[in-house]
Structures are given as C-alpha cells and as structure tokens.
Amino acid sequence: MNIADFMQWIATARKHPVSLVCASICVCCALVCWYVNTDLRWLDIDHKQLQQDSDLQLAAMLSGPSVRAERLAALEATHRLEDNLVVEENLAENLWYFYKMEQQTKVHIAELQPTNSTVTNSNSLYRRVPFNIRVTGSYTQTAAFLHAIETGPRLATITSLSYRRVSPTSTNLILELSVQLLGKK
Numbered sequence: 001m002n003i004a005d006f007m008q009w010i011a012t013a014r015k016h017p018v019s020l021v022c023a024s025i026c027v028c029c030a031l032v033c034w035y036v037n038t039d040l041r042w043l044d045i046d047h048k049q050l051q052q053d054s055d056l057q058l059a060a061m062l063s064g065p066s067v068r069a070e071r072l073a074a075l076e077a078t079h080r081l082e083d084n085l086v087v088e089e090n091l092a093e094n095l096w097y098f099y100k101m102e103q104q105t106k107v108h109i110a111e112l113q114p115t116n117s118t119v120t121n122s123n124s125l126y127r128r129v130p131f132n133i134r135v136t137g138s139y140t141q142t143a144a145f146l147h148a149i150e151t152g153p154r155l156a157t158i159t160s161l162s163y164r165r166v167s168p169t170s171t172n173l174i175l176e177l178s179v180q181l182l183g184k185k
Helices: 003-015 017-062 064-083 091-105 139-151
Strands: 108-114 126-137 156-165 173-184
Touching: 003 017, 017 064, 091 108, 091 126, 091 139, 126 139, 139 156, 139 173
Parallel strands: none
Antiparallel strands: 108 126, 126 173, 156 173
C-alpha cells in the first residue's frame, strides 16, 4: 500500500462517514466477540473444576455418618482392647485367666509361672507380661487350650511351644509354651 492508496481511503471515508462508523463498530464487535469467546473457555474450565470440587464435598458430606460410625467402631475396639489388658501387679487375676481356660478345655495345668517382664521401649504404650505354662491332656484338649490362648480376649503372643508325650505308651501329651500377654505399662 502506498501513499496514494491511503489518501484515496481517507477521501472515501470523508464522503461516506456512516460507512466508516459502521466499519469501526464491526471491528469493535469482532474484538469483543473474540474476547468473550476466550473468556468463556476459561470460565468453562473454572466451572468444571468447581463442579468437581462440589461433587467431592457432597460425597464427603454424604459419607459423614459412615465416617462417624467407623470412628465409633474404632473407639469401641480400642476400649475393648484396653479393658482386656493385663495388669502385671494383679497376679491372681492373670493366673485365673489361664485357670478359666483349664476348666473350659479340661486340661491339667502342671506348671504356671509368671516371669519377669521387661520394658523393651520407653516410648511403648504397653508392656509384655510373660508366662511359662505346662499343661497335660489329650491332643484334643491341649489343642483346645492352645486355641483358647490364641483366640481369647487378651492379646497373647506365643514365643515358644513344644509338644511331647507323657510316656511312650501314653496318649496324653505335655504342652509347654511361653506366652506373652499384652499389659498396661
């Protein structure tokens, strides 16, 4: 485009001022349309993100009762565990725990000795209270005694276990085991 063409445009614009205003308005409208269109894309992206956030919040609000129920179940389990912890100083109750199993399983407790407990970690919330136990009875009775220790209300860890016959001709067995019960510190 040279200067002569430019001068001709100016002359045309002076002759037709309404068309110049209309052309200017069209260009402005085109710019506004372009701006609104790009802004709508960003608004659409923001809207989708807000929709996802609101869906997550709604799901969290709807799951609130189940979270409360799970929390209550966890608290109940914790209370049940803490109620069944051994108190090392309460020797009579600790021994009675094993004697109740003796009555239920029909074995004979030949030896039941508490041993000294050691605190392994000063930060631990619980202590292990060890016992050495020797019982005699049939295989079914001794297995039931062992099962009662494993599934009883107190948390127990069996650290050693041995089975042997009372005599080569006898059907009775001797079960010797070392058990650690979880106790209060």
